[in-house]
Amino acid sequence: MKYSIFFLFAFCSLIGFATDFRLSDPKDIALAPVQNNIRNVLDLSGIWRFKKDSLNIGEKMQWYKGLSDSRAIAVPGSWNAQYDDMRDYLDWVWYETETYVPSSWKGQKIFIRVNDATYSAKIWVNGKPLGYHEGCHVPFAFDITKHVNWGVANKLVIQVENQLSPERVPTGNVQGGSFQSFPASNYDFFPYSGLNRSVVLFSVPSSYLRDITIKPSFEGSKGALNVTVESVGGINKGRVYVHGQGKTIEVPLVFKNNRANVGVVIPDVRLWCPEDPYLYDVKVVLGEGNEQMDIYNLKTGVRTVSVNEKSILLNGKPIFLKGFGRHEDFPALGRSSSNSVIIKDFGLMKWAGANSFRTTHYPYDEENYNLADREGFLVIGETPGVGLYFAGDGDSLEKRQQAMTRYIEEMMLRDKNHPSIIMWCVANEPGENAQIGKMGYSSDEVKEKAYNQFEKLFKQVRKRDNTRLVMYVGVMFGPTDWFNLTDVIAINRYWGWYSSPGNIELGAKTISTELDRLHNKFKKPCMVTEFGADAQAGMHSVNPEMFTEEYQKEFIKAYLDVADSKDFVTGMHVWNLADFKTSQGLIRFGSYNLKGVFTRDRRPKLAAWYLRKRWNGQ
Structure with a gap:
């Protein structure tokens, strides 16, 4: 009898969880929050309160009503990078902050958007359960309108955990997994945890634009945008305005069941490409005249992408992809967002000719x-x-x-x-x-x-x-x-590093043979999306030896030479732009993958200078 009672209690608990914590609706992240004369955004980035919950007792102890004995933490930020005593900790933690919601937002729908909680998160607003999301590196949002207290501070509490599991993506703690490491991730980068990107509040009107999808194309000098709009609230009219090159094109929208689709023709179109990344301004209006309920602006480029047997075609012309794999990884930041690092990395890629x-x-x-x-x-x-x-x-x-x-x-x-x-x-x-x-x-x-x-x-x-x-x-x-x-055939290959280590010549012959075989079999363009070698910055040798800057440079050169000899290779991405943090393991000295052509703090190695010379035609 006691077992029956236990299972009944467990079942009721699950029902309660499912009722109180609804899953986020992906449609609520379709449009990024923006500030305009109708919509509003409030960024909650800053120093939050933070508490470790290694026994997972916080929910039972009602920590969602407020944290005691907390410590400070930066949001966005990875807790593993901010606190040395939590470097390898991946279990439950709690975040708390307070914020006023501006009174000017009254009458609108108010959402919270978490741009990344790695890996799963529960949210409470003013002590009330709000919602649940599982997954990393993607945002989620919830309508909090009915939970808002006006004229006083609102308490926001988020529980996060990043437990590694074979049931999750990416996987961890896999029996016989690829990477024997600690923490036991099944991937070769550190499992940074927490609120790694910003948390924002945003508001939309009661009738609003929920999603906009723009699909570009062109034929000759005539461009086209296929615009699909989804709305909430039953408004049946609207307009699309496309502005570019000093001209504005206006097309009416007619909604049926909160959905509308129109084609916008752009004469004398200016195509988007790396040499001329021209962007058109698109404004979508819900309602007409003085009854404009919502407005959303975004930018788009007119371009097409296709393939033939040998090339990726951008706007119908072959293009060769020169570039890198990257990681969002930087000292003290972990995997958290930093616009400064984004600007720095783009500058380094342009400097290298990518x-x-x-x-x-x-x-x-x-x-x-x-x-x-x-x-x-x-x-x-x-x-x-x-x-x-x-x-x-x-x-x-x-x-x-x-x-x-x-x-x-x-x-x-x-x-x-x-x-x-x-x-x-x-x-x-x-x-x-x-x-x-x-x-x-x-x-x-x-x-x-x-x-x-x-x-x-x-x-x-x-x-x-x-x-x-x-x-x-x-x-x-x-x-x-x-x-x-x-x-496209895309492969990661390290012949001459993990296989036949130290023998760059054999590695180059192996990748050459493999590329020929793949192209002959599939008749598709090929690219090598990862290739490279670890190099300890400052380590040199007269003859290239593994882990020296010379070996890394010669390895990259050999692979690029192979690519240049094959007209069906359509791209080469060096692994990696910069050194990055990993779990501890025998093949990761100092818990770093050192294949970056820049150090983790973005200082160039010999290979970076070589790529700059080669890719810029110097």
Whole structure:
């Protein structure tokens, strides 16, 4: 009898949790918060109160009503980087701040938007449960209108944890995983935790624009924007204004079931490209005349992306992607947002002659894409699906699949209107099993199931966006048949480093042979999305030796020479722009991946100077 009572209590608790903590709606992050004469934004960045909860007793003890014995923490910020005693701590913590909501916001809908809580978060407002989100590097938002207290400070409390699990994406604590490290992540970068990006309040009118999707195209000198608008509140009219090159084009909107779609024709269009990243201003208005209920402004570029057997085509012309993989990683900041670091990194990439980067291995802070739009960088937008695998426990597999499905939805909703993004990367180095190199042990049944699951993710991306290319990045010894799903063959390769270490010549021959084989089989353009070698800054040798700056430079040179000899190689991304923090492991001296051509604090190594000379044609 006592067991029946126990399970009844547990079941009721789950029902209570599901009722009190609703899941966030991805549609609420489709439009970034903006300040204009109708909408409002209040950034809550600053020093918050913070408390560790290693026993997970905070909710039972009602810490959501206010934290006692707390310490200070910066938001945004990674707790592992701010406190030495919490460097490897990944369990529960609590954040608290207080804020007034301006009285001028009365009568509007008020939302809270958390731009990244790694990995899962619960939110309370004024002691009342609000909502729950699971997943990292993507924002989530909740309507808090009914919870707001006017004229007094409002208490905001967020519980966060970043426990590593095989059920999550990216995965951790995987039996036989690829990286034997501490903390036990199944990926090669440090699992920084917390509120790593800003938290903001924003308001919208009672009838408002919920989503805007812009798909550009052109034919000859005539450009076109297909604009789809979704609204809330039943207003049935509106307008789209497109301004550029001194002219404004105005098109009416007619909503049916809160949805409208129009085509905007742009004569004498000015195309977006790295050499001329021209952006058109788009203003969408809900309502007409003096009854303008909502206004939203954004920028877009007119360009097309396609492929042939040998090249990626931007606006119908072949383009070669020169660039880097990057990480949002910097001393003291961990993985937290910093506009200063974004500006610095873009400056270094331009200095080196790069025109592109991949958001390794997760969606970046939105300011990266805004700046890429303005500066003309080509971006491969990547999900957090790093180290993804499709075997093992059925429940874990299904939870990973669900996580990936949601990630794709959230990432594409947030980032879909950036002209800089030319490709979506579904996953980095996925495999059938958790352990890289174990592919030969998979049965045909396991391989087929893995392929089918992976294919579903590709179909999801293509259904949502038919204007960009889709790819994944293949790992050494990984399955190659999966490239049937892609528009571009993208591989990470380290022949001459992890395999045949010290032998750059053999490594170059191996990558050359492999590229030929892949292109002959799939007849698709190829790119190497990672290649490089660790180099300890200041370590030198007359003859290139592993871990010296000379070896790193010669390794990169050899791979670039191979690419130059093949007309079907359409891009080369050096791994990495800058050294970055990792978990502790035998192959990571000092817990750093030292493959950056810049040090972690952005000082150039010999390879950076070499790339500057080569990529700038000097």
